[in-house]
Structure formats: structure tokens, C-alpha cells
Amino acid sequence: MSASPELQRDMLRQMQTIRRFEERASDDYKGGDIYGVVHCYIGEEASAVGICAALRPDDQIISNHRGHGHCIAKGADLNRMMAELYGRVDGYCKGKGGSMHIADFSIGMLGANGIVGGGLSILTGAGLAAQMAGNEGVAVCFFGDGASNAGSFHESLNIAASWKLPVLYVCEHNSWAADTAAKKTHAAENMSDRAKGYGIPGIVVDGNDVLAVYEAAQEAVARARAGEGPTLLECKTYRHRPHTERPGAVDRRPEEEKAAWMARDPIPMLVEHLKQQQGQFSDEEFTAMDDEILAEIEASVSYAKASPFPAPEAALDDVFAD
């Protein structure tokens, strides 16, 4: 089923929200209000948004180190996200996690994760729980091309395929793992070709075309809900920024490669598509939408700044559950 114009506008809003959120996070990281490390998803927004648009609110997702987009697409609260980046008590993890570890279990967002490949088996466990609950719930794992080469990829996909778990494995193939080109560490063009070896469908989709991602996700999700097992869905995409926002971080990617992908920015692509549908959208509407988003981001920063830092002794809380 293709996306209605309303859904397309919602998806556009989410994509633009991710972008504006991360632009702000990057600025405030460089300004010293956000600590540690920030990995931006800018350029890859269509993947998270297209996939999550095909999910039910009670479906579950898991993310990696580049997690802001997945959180927002699953419906996370911007205020609590920003407060976490700011290291405040009202942050999602009470200031314990930061950018690489945002989670909101109440909306089925099982967490960003700093260990490459770490989410693959955990999410497969969420898929097992969904299968055993018998409620047609689906679990989605977002991971990179780099993570696809970790042992946990093979072990998880094999089990999910054997047990017909309701799982969608979304490989966000951006051609790089930090400063190492995917072609140096993976001899085949497509990760999804591996699906054949597990006896499951492997699909490649233009990860910058949110409508294509959405349609592919719908099919894979329907298959999972019907008890037919997992799908490996590969979104070809590209990050617009260096691996991390650390000032002075070198970007070894070739300029021509970057330029070619920048010309296929998923947000203008969707704006154009909407405008081409008679009377559905205009540049003015997009500007108005963007202004609203910027106001939401500004509000999230105010929320974060108004929230206190945790007491130092709070470091001792939550080591064990009661």
C-alpha cells in the first residue's frame, strides 16, 4: 500500500525533525552543553521514518550508536531526548546514558547501543518474546553495514530464520564504518544477498526514498505478522556528516562520493514528490512546517536547560533492580 499524502507529510515532518534535532545537538555539543560523543544520522532519515511508519505503536525496535533518528521515528519525546544529551535528571536515562544510549521502553524503543552488532541478538530476543506472546507484534533491528560483519549478525539471523521469528533486520548501508570503506571489509555488493543463505527474503531498497522504504517495510512487516519469519532489508543510504561530531574529526570519504549522495538528500526528494502531487504541498507549507519544528527543538533545549543535573550520588542508583 502506498503512503497517503497525509502520511507523506507526517513522514516529512519526522525527517525534518530528526535533522533539526541533530543540527542542534551538534551545535550544543560543540558549544560544550552536550558531552562525550554525538553521531549524527543526518542524510539517513528516510530509513528510520519509512520503516517506523509501517509499525504499530506496540512493535519494538532497537538501535545502534547512531540512534537519534530511530528514537524520533518511533515517537520518542524530544524534551526527554534533549535532556538526556544535556546530562539532566529529566533525560530518558536520568543522565546516565547520553547520546549513545537513549531508550524509551514505553514506546518499544529498546535502546541505542554503543557496541557495534550488540543490538542484533537482543532484538532477536524481543522477537522471540513477541512470537511467544502471540499478539502479532514485530521487532525491528537497525544496524549498519559495519555491524553486518560482526558474528552476532550471522548467529542472530540464523536463529530468527530457523524459528521464524517476527523480526525485520534493517541494514543501513552507508558504505562506511567509521573511516573504513565497506568495500574493504565486504567483498559482495549487497548485504541482503546473504539472506539466501538463511532461507529468508533479502531486499535492497533506495534508503533515501522514504516511500520506497515504507513499501518494502510494509511487506516485510506483514510477512512477520503472518508468522512467516524474518526479512533482511538493506537501505542504501549515506551520512552527510563525519562519523562523529568531534571537532577536528577527519572525514576520509571521497568528495565526489559525498557530492553524489548530497544531491539525493531524502528530505528535498520527498518535498519535490509532494509538490508534484497537485495541490498537495508548497514551499511555503514546508517553511511553516520547519518553523514549527524549530520551535519544538528550541522548546526541548529550554526543557533540558531547566532540568537540574543529577546529584553526584545518583551515580550509585539503579545498579540493581529492587
Added chain:
Amino acid sequence: MSMREISYGRAGMEALVEEMRRDPTTLHLATDAPPSLVEEFGEQRIRATPIAENAFSGIAIGAAGSGLRPIVNWSMVTFCFVAMDQIVNQASKIHYMFGGQQTFPLVFRSSVGGGTSLAAQHSQSPYSMFMNLAGLKLILPSTPYDMKGLLKSAIRDNNPVLSFESTRLMGLKGEVPDEDYTIPLGVADVKREGKDVTVIALAWLVHEALAAAEEMEKEGVSVEVVDPRTLFPLDNDLMRASVQKTGRLVIADEAGPTAGASAEIAALVTEDPATFKALKAAPKRVCALQVPIPYSPDMENHVFPNRKRIIAGIREVMEAG
């Protein structure tokens, strides 16, 4: 000997490059192939691996047993946990289990420690987990001089050696000789002489202990700072001799106390009857709190030991006897 000043991080790089020039059987495995290394040694010897630590750590073991001398860089120690099977079940036992038939000369490098708001997964100092395994040597340098000399020895050693390198010290400057030199594994270093109390400190805490010693000097307390430099082998003789001289012991470690290097050092020093007899006060450990490391800076700082806590520890043992 002519000396020049370089950073701790640079000292590690120099040790690597010089040893790779010296020995054509060395090769480097890491998820990143630094361009300067590729330029000098070529892609055959400077391998960019997939993010598959378990496999490339095992590959290093296999290559070592087949005539090569691999140097693996896990980057952060965090990432080596994916390779625990190869480290624990293979690297540490393989020479012994096969009756010493073959040698496995290899080095696993990684950075340790916190203080950078990278949260629980990326702020770890787990060296004592590896002390628990027989068959691995462990180095933990605190200065550029020690880094270069110890890492060179590690690369030349015919056993698996784990090099733990402190994130907090990467930019620290210090003097190294122009000439080739090595520091033998298992030889501790007195970083400052004193007579009232011994502080055995690890890595970054060596520098905090030196700052604490400066402070205490003003109060007329003379602090000896001992850096074991290698966690296996541990230089029991030097540590015990220092404590026999001062009669008091403080141990400072960025890791938590539970089954930590600090616990092992306390046991090794005090189970020696002569040293035990010389003690005027119970030993005191100054370590991180036993929690995963939190992200937000005030909480993170609260967890880690520092010069102030070392001073408090020194006062405690001074007052006790």
C-alpha cells in the same frame, strides 16, 4: 642519552612503527588502517579488518602460531569483549595446553579508563579480569617513556601481551630517549621517593598520586609513589621493599575495588610476613566506586578516584599509626 619530548599517544605509535621496521614478521590488525602506517608498510601488513573482533583476534593467534608477530589494536578495551572467547579460551592457554610446542608472540592493544563522558560501555578499566587468567602478560604504562619502552618489550615478547593504555594520558607529554630502548616486563618504577607512606598507583592515578604527594609534602608527610607498570608479571619485590621502608600502604586505581588489581596488590604485598610485620596501619584502597560509569559529568566525577581522595587515604593511614 639525548632526549626529546613526545606525547603518550605518540610514544605508542613510535614503538609500533619502530618495531614494525625492525621485524618484517610483524603485522597490524584493527578496524581502522591509519593512512600513515599504510603508506609506510603497505596494505598487506596494515590490515583494515571488518568489525569482527572475535575473528580478527583469533586470526592474530593463528598467525602468531604460524610465524608472524601480529599487533592487534582493539581501539577501546570495550570492543575486546566481543573477542573474549579467543582471549580466554585460546590465547591465554594455547602455549601451555599444547605442551609448549609453539610460541604465540602477539600484542593486543586497547585504551582504558573514563573521564570523557562516554558512559558505561565506553568507560572501562577491566584489566583485573585478565590478571585472573594464567598465560597473559599485561602492561599498563603511565608515561610516554614507559609506554614506548614497555610496548616495544611487549612486541618482542614471545607470549600474548595485553597493552592497556590510559585514555586520560593520551596527550600527556614526557621525555623519551632518541635511541632504541626497552623496559623489561615485571619491573616496577619508583616515580617519587618518600619515607612515610607508599602509594602504589596505576596509570593515570600515578599522576594524581604525584600531585597528592606534593600536597602532603607541605604538611611534612613524605610520600613514595610506586608504579607497577606491568600487572603481570607484578614486581612484588619492589612493592614490598617500599612498604617495608614506609610501613604504610595506599593503593590507587581508576578501576573499581572488587577483585581488582588493587585487591591483588594488597594481598601480594601484605601476605609477605616481613612486609606484614612492618605495617603500621591497615592498607587503604582508593578506587572508583563499584558501579558502571555514568554519562553526566558530575556523576562521573563522583565515581572516580582523584588526588583529593588519595590525600584523604594518605591522611587515614597516617592517623591510624
